[in-house]
Amino acid sequence: MGSGTACGVAGSCRVPRQNRHDDNLLGNDVDPATAVVTVGQWLDIWLEMRQNLSFSTRRLYTQHVRDYLKPYLGSVPLRSLTVARVQAMFAALIRTNSSRARPLSYATLQRIRGVLHAALNGAIRRGLLDRNPAHWIELPSGRRPRAVVWTEGREAHWRETGERLAVAVWTATQTAAFLESSFEHPLHVLYLLVALLGLRRGEAAGLRWCDIDLDARVLQVSHQVQDHNGRTVICPPKTESSVRVLALDSISVSALRSLRAERRRGLPAGAALTGFLFVNQYGNPMSPGYVTHAFRKLIAEADLPPIRLHDLRHGAASLSLAAGNDLKVVQAMLGHSSIVLTADTYTSVLPCLAHRAAEATANLVMKAARRTAKKVRRHSRKATRHYGTKKNRRPGSTRKSAHKIRA
Template sequence: MPAHADGKRRTPLRRSGFTTLEDAEAELDHARGLLALDTDPAVRRQITKLMLSVLKDTKSLPDLEEVRRKVQTRQDLNRHVTVAEWLGEFLKRKRSIEATTKRSYESHVRLYLKPYLGDIRLDRLRVSDIAGMFDAIEEFNDIIATERASGDPARVAAVRYRRPVGPTTMHRIRATLRHALNIAICQDRLLDFNPAAVVELDSVTRPKPVIWTDERVTRWRADHQAHLERLKRTREGKRVDPIAAYIGAPRPSPVMVWTREQTNAFLAYARRDRLFALYRLIAVRGLRRGEGVGVRWPDVIFEKARIGVHWQITQLGWTPIQGSPKTDASDREIAVDAETMAILKEHKKRQARERLVMGADWADSGFVFTNESGRPLHPQHATDRFYWLCYQAGLPPIRLHDLRHGAATAMLAAGVDIKIVQETLGHKSSAFTRDTYTSVYPEAAAAAAEATATFLAGPVVPAPGPVPSRRSTARPGTSGKPEGEGEASGTVIPMPPH
């Protein structure tokens, strides 16, 4: 063994009790291999300290490859990094990412990864540990559902602010952990295997848009009334928020789309609202919420009836965040119909009047959709106002984002080419557009059925008779009987001339 730091000779390390000479020689080679990993005396002293500590705890020498990896990356050999410590280091290194992405990483680490896995040594994290975390999350989902269904106000209040974790969020949690462990492998060589990469989770089924047919609306109204009564009982006589009851009632799908008549009814009701132009633009051209509130006047080209989608306003918690679209496909220019462009001109005149009223207090932000003082519109304000208009119009609820789904479905039902729909929506591929928007309006489905039937219809043509069997057809020179009956077996049947 190497000497101490002060040069004092160290007591030799002796071990006995091996059953064979080969076992003893293998252990000796293992010890020599550990001490040969580095020639630096300080590192060799660390290796010695590690060997003695591990032998005392486990009666065996430390793993050679694990120590080699730590020596090569200049780690403290006698300190073990936990999952929590590495996740903290991972977050520090993620500086050049979108604010929303970093917030997502931080919430996954804070709410799930550290509480369930934080105390485990990073190099001893197993697939079963990660699978157990997701099992625990699913168990808590069941607790939330049970408490909410109990009807006991105290039990309901205990989980009021806890939301069940769905399959999509679980996949994102795993993706965050997998990314953090990949960095530990590639940059610091703390691991040689990523256990998060092989954990199996339930597949995520993307909800397809569902049309609000008359039958579904009737069913929803009954569910909404029952939901409202439950809320009143839970609140024990206190006022129930009508919008919360309106959007909280069960619906056939998380993604609902209005029919053409329902969309027109909403636009007619919202005509006098100061944000009508925003809702019209989303309903007709399928902009995302952040893209809609992020439209700027320099990007509106009235002469060409086109709008450039080059900016967006998203939310980080409650804080609005401005920036360019995240993908090249989302940064685009779209054509706009004449009526919508005329509505935008009316909106610009209204904004000019508001500017005169505000005078020096007006903030010239350059955005198309602003508050009354000219400042950029908060995305959540657009959503809250949308829900109120839907409720007042007496329509079944949809999300503001579902107006975008409705625009896509309407384009496909109108026969617009799938490639144009993809570019208008800002999707990366037409395959994604086609797979997502498979629902069509009932009228379009009926028209497609009629068109198919019409194509197949035509003049009635008599069906041809059955093809006669050669064995049962009488031929010249035969008796009309099947071969082998009433004739010698060697009789030759004449064939018809060519």
């Protein structure tokens, strides 16, 4: 856990330049027709030119370039890059990673292709390449894994086979068990806020005391912290909609008051509490990587089904929907830019939501059926009073003739 570093101008955290020997290739006096540039060199140059990337996006692009693109394509001359060569790289990635415990997902393969495609488009614009080989790449079809709940049956299957779910959330009971078992841990309040408010990991780790008003019972998300090269850097939230003000429930307020009282011990009387809520031994913001590491250990100690820390955020949204909160409210809580994303991700998670919808539909039909039955009985009673029963009806009279007379 390194020292905190402020982010750069205009909300983007710049990564120090690491390829100054390639700077001559950025000049306008370079003839694209004669320049000999490898794919690896161009990827480095392209990343240098993309100064408008957010910190998290730059980190993701850099990771894909370092871990996947350069090892397979880095030494290939840019002009010699072919569709077959790129397709072979993806075949090797799929083959190599299939043997791992957690192989590359379809979404990750698509992102790797997207980074390469964008970089090669940049090379085309500078006259270093005639066409984009990544455009014709075929990847295996796949669907984004849907979140499911750790039901008793799934938990029993996991305990028997060790088979994990790709994306899973805890039930309310399992969430409560985790929060109870982690009560004495220094990061207990952080996990509580993620579980109840759906904060992202970096948002929770980056909370400052000035972001919280316990009297007004609100919390403001205005930035996040991320890990980069052994340092913890402070950056803007993921998107514009991620900047938000959240209402605090009584449990969160109580936990934050206790944490504040604990932090104030040793301070001079009346001194204001400043800085971050969750800090390391040096007083710097807690590394998100450590937050995840501690979370995994606490799950194992509590003997609960495994989930990712991000799944705790999924669980907050799912439980909020199960509690009857409106989808728009959940969208605002999560900081989603689109309600479609919220609906697509969470409405199919908890069985109780489906049961509630099924019951509502059935109740609607049954209410309509009861209203119809009442009308029929009312009409029958009126007809009986008007025509008389079969027993006291006048000889020779019929319902039909009576109806004609009445008409």
